[in-house]
Amino acid sequence: MQEPHDVFEKYSPELRLLLALEPEPECRGTEADSPRTGPAHCLSSCPWFFLPPATHSRRSWDISQRVGAFYNTLGLMLATRAFSLIGKRAISTSVCVRGGHGVAKVEDYTLPAYFDRRETPLPDIAYVQTLTPEQKALKEKEKGSWAALSNAEKVALYHLSFKQSFAEMNQGTGEWKSVVGGIMFFVGLTGLVVLWQRKYVYGPVPHTLDPEYKQQELQRMLDMRMNPVEGFSAKWDYENKQWKK
Amino acid sequence: MYIWHRAVSAVSSRRAAQQVRHGSSGQNNFHAKYGMGVLVSGTVFCTAVWAYVLTQTGIAWNLSPVGKVMPKEWRQAEE
DSSP states (O other), X not given: OOOGGGXXXXXXXXXXXXXXXXXXXXXXXXXXXXXXXXXXXXXXXXXXXXSOTXXXXXXXXXXXXXXXXXXXXXXXXXXXXXXXXXXXXXXOOSOOEETTEEOOOOOGGXXXXXXXXXXXXXXXXXXXXXXXXXXXXXXXXXXXXXXXXXXXXXXXXHHHHOSSOHHHHHSOOOHHHHHHHHHHHHHHHHHHHHHHHHHHTOOOOOXXXXXXXXXXXXXXXXXXXXXXXXXXXGGEETTTTXXXX | OHHHHHHHHHHHHHHHHHOOOOOOOSOOSHHHHHHHHHHHHHHHHHHHHHHHHHHHXXXXXXXXXXXXXXXXXXXXXXX
16 A cells, blocks of 8 residues: 555655745734725734734735735745745736835846746645635645645645645756757867868879878888887887787 | 575566556657657768768779788889
């Protein structure tokens, strides 16, 4: 019978899974409802001093309320590593009025993004931002005992928070095959260039490279005893008139 | 020694029982599909072209005569 933990082999390190599924503790607020934000809700398990004073301990997955709270925490949240299950990416791009002044439109690239990287195992935001009703039901079930979750449900919860498992993100791509193949192809093209050069650029081969001429040249070099100690003539056996073995 | 063998066989059989059949889970990108083809065809093309260029085009390489060329008399009879 298959042991449960083997299903999660490729999702290790287990810390990512464990932290991602950790239920959010109650947040501590310091003030009553602020007229600016209305009934704001606690967004994450961040330390309370990172949160604006208007956040409260009641948790909610409601997106519109998170958006409202998000603008209040924009500057703080960008500097905060959030371990919450649902991120704080704003989906509204309208101007938010705060304290009588307008706030600049939030650009998409300024918001925390999701990355699957081994070096940063817990991305700033969760992968799935908007939950379907089935997914919301699963989230509710997650608040209970984890032992009641089946393996398939645990994997589904993982994929709400993360896109790839560690095994998937670490696997090689086989890109080296294309690279080396491309190298060989272009070196082959260079060979064709040399071929063209031989036909259209090089001049005729000098007569001094004819086979017969080279033979006579060899005899003359041996007659002159060129490099007789360790070099050329040293390799010729003058007694037997052959190359030394 | 016998006890060690027994323990080793027990561990390895348990590990085999835990193995899961995952199927093909490698990436299905360009490199997975065509990488080996590109590699093999590129290498074949390169070796074929350079083998022809080095041997059949008449380029003079002037390799060492040691062990290959036999000398031939060069002095011409004086006339």
